Amino acid sequence: MEQSELVRKVEELGERLAVLEKKKSNLTMVLLSGDFDRVMAAFIMANGALAMNKEVTMFVTFWGLDAIKKSTISTSGKTFLEKMVLWMRPKGPGELPTSKMNFAGIGPKLFRYMMGKKNIESLPSLIAMSLELGLRIIACQMSMDVMGIKKEDLIDDVEIGGVAAFLGASYESNTTLFI
């Protein structure tokens, strides 16, 4: 084999390896839960992976959408049932219930107080930080349709997508978590 051909082959292999290594370490998450504790875990992991220079995709579906709603979300222009669902669900990360010890909303207040005392970063700030560092959030179109949630009801910088968008990201990751 000619030396120039050998060099070209090595370069080509190097490029292919770089693609594989990049794929290997991405993180994809499905956030289905709207529970405060689970959403906290999701965003802590997203931030950690971003700090490790990974590409992170979070597919947000069903109750998870509560975590990325704007607190100013309005019921105008929605059907009666959509309004009912909206009234009964939290409006944004500041209102999420805990999965255990919710005690009709007292639990989350207690946890937030205790976490603040221990200087743990708040959920809204973790969300803002992850978006700043390049977290890609894909909101599930189908769940949004079911609950009458519009793109403008969600925080800025989110994409809208479906299962294929999630799978596409997942196939390019070596870690996929369902939360």
Place this chain on the structure above:
Amino acid sequence: MAKIELNFRGMTCPMPIMKISIAVKKGAPGDVFEAVCDDAGFEADVKAWCKETGNELRGITKSGKDIAVTIVRK
């Protein structure tokens, strides 16, 4: 080659790693980062972060609750 001192005392997961990442990204290759944190998870986190990002973990020293690390940017 600059030497940057970072104080992460009082911070909890994931903040020390976030702050390290941001500081190291701002620096130049060869820069030395000396960070101190009193979160017990910091040592394991820093080790994993350096291994994954390819930056050199030159040393870890502990005194009391403090964990001090020296990282060299690659």
